[in-house]
Amino acid sequence: MKPNDPKDDLHRYLKGAREAVVWKLDGLSEYDVRRPLTPTGTNLLGLVKHLASVELGYFGPTFGRPHDEPLPWHEEGAEPNSDMWATADESREDILGLYHRAWAHADATIEALPLDAMGHVEWWGDNGDATLQRIMLHVTTETHRHAGHADIVRELIDGKTGLRETNSNMDGGDEAWYREYWNRLEATAKAAQTKSS
Numbered sequence: 001m002k003p004n005d006p007k008d009d010l011h012r013y014l015k016g017a018r019e020a021v022v023w024k025l026d027g028l029s030e031y032d033v034r035r036p037l038t039p040t041g042t043n044l045l046g047l048v049k050h051l052a053s054v055e056l057g058y059f060g061p062t063f064g065r066p067h068d069e070p071l072p073w074h075e076e077g078a079e080p081n082s083d084m085w086a087t088a089d090e091s092r093e094d095i096l097g098l099y100h101r102a103w104a105h106a107d108a109t110i111e112a113l114p115l116d117a118m119g120h121v122e123w124w125g126d127n128g129d130a131t132l133q134r135i136m137l138h139v140t141t142e143t144h145r146h147a148g149h150a151d152i153v154r155e156l157i158d159g160k161t162g163l164r165e166t167n168s169n170m171d172g173g174d175e176a177w178y179r180e181y182w183n184r185l186e187a188t189a190k191a192a193q194t195k196s197s
Contacts, residue, residue, distance in 0.1 A: 007110070011107075017147050022096065032158075037157070047146045049099075054143075
């Protein structure tokens, strides 16, 4: 890697976000990777499915580099939000395989084109013209945003946190420390509420 090469930097951050999202599924049951843990249905496998679609769209047709992946959830008449959850017939392996193939397709586009290569994002309408640099920044940002969602969902499932298995990326201490910390934050929130009443 060249020092301070913008394309390499963007690509490295995208790869790191991808790996963080996939790691969040490790060791979980089929139920846990699929179950909705927010009122809007956020679930781990759905985040992976969505991100696979994102990479295929932004690094495929946007730059005239079509892919051969069928994405029925993007076809006309598809159920709304169907890219955000996996059906019972879509296995974890199917979705992870799709995401890995999306990575390969995106990486080939990134490697083949310079940062100033122009593409067109059809669904952005009149503002759809964009450079590879802008698309890399957009997809990296979106992937990191969804990695944050995955962090919270995984913590709700079994308490596991962090950037990757070997790096919790959390300050603080053990479970007892966090229990005391949570209690202190809850007491502070209640005190602030009482004070504002």
